[in-house]
Amino acid sequence: MSGGSDAVAPSSERSWPLWEVFVRGKRGLSHVHVGSLHAPDAELALRNARDVYTRRQEGVSLWVVRADDITASSPDEKDSFFDPAADKIYRHPTFYDVPEDVEYL
Amino acid sequence: MYGNDVIDPNEPLNAAETADYDAALADGQEAEHRPGDGGGFEALIAADQRIEPRDDMPEKYRQTLIRQIAQHAHSEIIGMQPEGNWITRAPSLRRKAILIAKVQDEAGHGLYLYSAAETLGIDRQELLERLHDGRQKYSSIFNYPTLTWADCGAIGWLVDGAAIMNQVPLCRCSYGPYARAMIRVCKEESFHQRQGFEILWNLMRGTEGQQAMAQDAANRWWWPALAMFGPPDTGEAAKGGHTEQSMAWGIKRFSNDDLRQKFVDMMVPQAEKLGIVLPDPELRWNEERGHYDFGEIDWDEFWQVLRGDGPCNAERIEHRRRAHDDGAWVREAANAYAAKQATRTKESAA
Numbered sequence: 001m002s003g004g005s006d007a008v009a010p011s012s013e014r015s016w017p018l019w020e021v022f023v024r025g026k027r028g029l030s031h032v033h034v035g036s037l038h039a040p041d042a043e044l045a046l047r048n049a050r051d052v053y054t055r056r057q058e059g060v061s062l063w064v065v066r067a068d069d070i071t072a073s074s075p076d077e078k079d080s081f082f083d084p085a086a087d088k089i090y091r092h093p094t095f096y097d098v099p100e101d102v103e104y105l
Numbered sequence: 106m107y108g109n110d111v112i113d114p115n116e117p118l119n120a121a122e123t124a125d126y127d128a129a130l131a132d133g134q135e136a137e138h139r140p141g142d143g144g145g146f147e148a149l150i151a152a153d154q155r156i157e158p159r160d161d162m163p164e165k166y167r168q169t170l171i172r173q174i175a176q177h178a179h180s181e182i183i184g185m186q187p188e189g190n191w192i193t194r195a196p197s198l199r200r201k202a203i204l205i206a207k208v209q210d211e212a213g214h215g216l217y218l219y220s221a222a223e224t225l226g227i228d229r230q231e232l233l234e235r236l237h238d239g240r241q242k243y244s245s246i247f248n249y250p251t252l253t254w255a256d257c258g259a260i261g262w263l264v265d266g267a268a269i270m271n272q273v274p275l276c277r278c279s280y281g282p283y284a285r286a287m288i289r290v291c292k293e294e295s296f297h298q299r300q301g302f303e304i305l306w307n308l309m310r311g312t313e314g315q316q317a318m319a320q321d322a323a324n325r326w327w328w329p330a331l332a333m334f335g336p337p338d339t340g341e342a343a344k345g346g347h348t349e350q351s352m353a354w355g356i357k358r359f360s361n362d363d364l365r366q367k368f369v370d371m372m373v374p375q376a377e378k379l380g381i382v383l384p385d386p387e388l389r390w391n392e393e394r395g396h397y398d399f400g401e402i403d404w405d406e407f408w409q410v411l412r413g414d415g416p417c418n419a420e421r422i423e424h425r426r427r428a429h430d431d432g433a434w435v436r437e438a439a440n441a442y443a444a445k446q447a448t449r450t451k452e453s454a455a
Contacts, residue, residue, distance in 0.1 A: 015230045016440075018223070035220045035286070038229065040436075041443035052216050055209070056293070075159045 018067040019045040021052075023059035031063050039064075118302055118375065119266050120273040120367075121295040129276035133284055150355055155281040158224040166354055169347070170280050171225050172241070173356065178218035179236045179243035183421050185211045187251040188260060196254060200304075204257065207297050214290045221282040237426050245407065246329050248415030255308055255315075255322035261301015263323070263330040263372070269294045270368045271334065279355030302375065309380045316380075323376070324384045331399070332407045334365040369397050 016038040022031035034053050039045035045064040054062070073081055089095050098105055117123045136155050146162050149155075156162055185208045192208065195201035219229045235241040246264055251257065272294065275287040308319035338348040339362040351357035369388075376383050387400035409415070 015228055016436075035217055035282075036223065037216060037220060040439045041446060044439060044443075051209075052213050055206075055213060072159070075157070076161070 016040045019049070019064045020067050020070065021045075021049045022063040022065070023053055024061035025058060026060055031061065034058075036067060119295055119298040120270045120371070121291040121298075123273075126273050126276070126291060129273055130288060132277045133288065150279055150353075153279075153355065155284065156279050157281045165350075166356075167225050169351065169354070169356065170283065171222055171227050173351075174218055174222040174225075174283055175227075175232045175235070175241050176243060178215045178222060178232065179241060180247065181211050181215035181218060183236075183243045183247045183425060185215075186421055186424055187247055187249070187417075188257055190251050191254060191257050194254070195257075203300050207261075207300065210293050210297065214293070217286040217289055218283075221280075221286045224282045233429065237422065237429070239413070239422070242411065243421075244333060245410040245415060246333050247421060248410050248417045249325070249329055250416050252325075253318050253322060255305065255318040256326070258301050258304030258308060258319060259322035259326040261297050261299075262305055262375070263301075263326045264333070265294055265297040265301060266372065267330045267333045267368055269298060270364050270371070274358035274364070277355075277358055302379070305379050305381065319379075320381055323381045327384050328402060331365055331369070332402055332404075334368065335361040336404060336407070337362055339363070366396055369399050373397050 017040075018036050019039055019042075020036050021034050023034050024031045037045065037048050037052055039048050042064060046062060049062050049064050053059070085091075120126060133155075136153065144152075146156065146160065146166070149160070156166075188204060188211075189208050192201060192204050195204050219232060222232060223229055232241065236243065251260070269291055272287050272291050276284055276291060278284040278287065305319045305323070308315040336342065336346070338346050339360045343349060343360075348357060348360055352360075373383065373388065385400045387398060389398055391398045410418070413419075
């Protein structure tokens with residue numbers, strides 16, 4: 001495991017911190033990651049996110065999260081990390097043999 | 106007067122409105138379902154899967170992408186200047202509002218692309234410095250001046266049209282963040298190309314002077330637009346360039362020459378519809394090939410402009426640097442405000 005999201009943290013301190021942007025397209029949908037931007041604080045990050053990512057009414061709600069505050073799983077450990085789920089096929093309904101003539105199953 | 110009704114909204118005018126774009130979109134959505142997620146970089150590329158930011162990748166792949174995405178981002182923000190030049194002089198409030206929205210889009214496209222480049226481990230500030238001191242390039246098309254209002258039409262129609270032709274295949278680029286940025290860009294560029302076509306459409310149905318202005322703009326932008334696809338890279342010319350490696354890595358999907366041909370084939374009927382004569386006496390339909398033949402591009406001019414000797418190279422970079430320096434106080438003020446707010450929050454918590 002290592003910290004940081006998709007975007008690698010800036011190499012220098014000259015830049016404003018990086019924020020990851022999430023947009024809810026419309027009521028009933030989850031927030032989805034759309035990209036990132038730089039801003040000095042959360043308030044400006046939100047305003048900039050509106051201007052950069054929702055110029056055509058792409059969203060009804062925005063989240064901005066400091067990239068540094070995201071803890072992400074590592075792609076190198078992907079196999080071992082997600083492996084425990086691979087051999088539990090009984091968690092899927094298709095695992096079960098049932099008679100074909102039973103209704104509503 | 107502004108007859109939107111005469112331009113059929115269902116008729117595709119650019120590559121983002123064709124089945125090619127839909128296919129590129131579908132490809133991205135299907136990529137995750139293709140088998141082969143188990144292996145490393147080569148296996149993922151072979152399976153036509155997407156590479157994501159923290160995956161292992163060859164250093165040359167990373168550097169190639171940084172160079173290409175940065176150059177693309179730089180082109181977007183330098184590309185704000187030729188048209189920005191006409192915002193104060195747009196012929197109507199409607200045109201002015203459209204032009205502002207378009208130039209704002211270019212800034213947005215630059216930001217999507219810098220954001221994609223940063224996922225490769227490079228800082229945006231570093232990229233801007235490379236642009237400002239000439240270590241990185243932008244598309245040489247933006248080193249030509251916008252002399253009349255019709256140039257805004259010709260840029261939208263031809264330059265954005267060519268850009269979309271180049272960008273639609275990039276929606277299927279092997280590098281995930283770049284591909285996703287291109288999907289957004291192509292969708293928005295489509296309006297840019299249409300508004301350019303409409304400007305020329307109206308001018309060509311105006312006075313003789315307006316028609317001459319539109320024709321003159323098309324004369325000046327046609328050849329530089331064809332050069333935007335880059336030097337020849339098929340046949341003999343395939344040796345030595347970046348095309349072969351970029352294709353093997355799934356960064357590039359079609360050769361420069363193929364995309365240029367598709368663009369010519371798409372633009373000729375549109376020019377006829379507009380009533381504009383494209384400035385190429387050798388342009389004619391080739392029944393055998395099923396494509397339009399066209400004349401030789403002046404590659405000496407292309408290399409000369411790329412090297413820095415175009416009409417506006419110095420002006421573009423000088424303007425970019427000045428805009429950056431003039432904005433320094435805004436960035437400093439925002440920093441000071443953020444620091445003050447952070448201190449207050451800390452104090453009130455204590």
